[in-house]
Amino acid sequence: MSLLEAADKADTAFDHIPFIDLQEVDNPDPATRKALADAVRNACINVGFLYVKNHGIPEDTINKALEASKKFFSQTEDKKLEIDIRETPNFKGYTALMSSNNDPENAGDMHEGFEFGWEELIPKEQDGKRANDGAMAGANVWPSDLPRFREDVLGYYHAAVNLGRKLFPLFALALDLEANFFDDKTKNAAAIMRVLHYPPQTGIVDDRVIGIGAHTDFECFTILWQEPGIQALQVLNTEKKWIDAPPIPGTLVVNLGDQLARWTNDVFKSTVHRAINRSGVRRYSIPLFFGTDYDVRLEPIPSCVSADRPAKYEVVTAGDYVKERLKATYGH
Ligand SMILES: O=C(O)CCC(=O)C(=O)O
Ligand SMILES: [Fe+2]
Secondary structure, eight states: OHHHHHHOOOOOOSSSEEEETTTTTTOOHHHHHHHHHHHHHHHHHHEEEEESSSSOOOHHHHHHHHHHHHHHHTOOOOHHHGBBBGGGGGOOEEEOTOOOSOTTTTTTOOOOEEEEEEOOOOTTTTTOOTTTTTGGGGOOOOSSSSSHHHHHHHHHHHHHHHHHHHHHHHHHHHSSTTTTGGGGOSSSSSEEEEEEOOOOOOOOTTTHHHHHHEEEOSEEEEEEEEEETOOOOOEOOSSSSEEEEETTTTEEEEEOHHHHHHHHHTTOOOOOEOOOOOSSSSSEEEEEEESSTSSSSSOOOGGOOOOOOOOOOOOBBHHHHHHHHHHHHHHH
């Protein structure tokens, strides 16, 4: 079945999220690559969310980032606000509870976060002068009293970026493109990571104040680690039913964002999701949002446009798109 035929027959009333096993992701055998790309294509056309197993990020790397986040959030509010996201260029630093809002219908998001972008683990001289940062240029800011924090969260960041670099060729193959289609569009790792803390919401929960309001992500895809044992994330299908996406040991969630929907003229879905922490205990999660370089224009891939499926989106650069969405979310 051709890509557009498959897209026309999409079954988006899903009731579960598919698994993709990345064990063979580096295997060059064409039949193995094709089988993997076909599975990815189905997930992207029908659901826009998938679980990846054998993702290659060591437990130890995850645990270090988690422990660093716990320490960060346990600081006083005044301390955290020393690196207030509202005081930095281009959305780096700390977001307080209720100061972001992902769903315009809601009053605010019941989570706090810390946000940063690409940086070498060992700083090089040219850091801060990266080419093509355009609309999103701006150095990271780090907490002053937590010496290991930067190294521990950047350790996870680099591992997740490496995983993302293996996913781009799979998405390309799933779109019947050459595996290297995204290589010249992802030279700079336009990837933003957030560590998130959701306090428990008990008693009567105001539906307009939940962990993170219903939204789509902005970049090509998100690699999401969720704290084990706590159900919070939900994904909306086209029957308007919320499907639980619980943490599953040994897996990460990968969901598509608006940039891939734009690249593919909605052949691949950027699916609405939200998180509500009614578990009674605090919850942590770590999304990494990986987009195309900020100066790259989000032009629809020709095989995703036809007379029956004309181009749906105005062409903008990836950086302008992300920046507009971040402005709307953080209100500044
Ligand atoms: O915490 C989660 O499970 C989801 C977070 C999320 O959707 C986001 O940060 O965009
Ligand atoms: Fe999200």
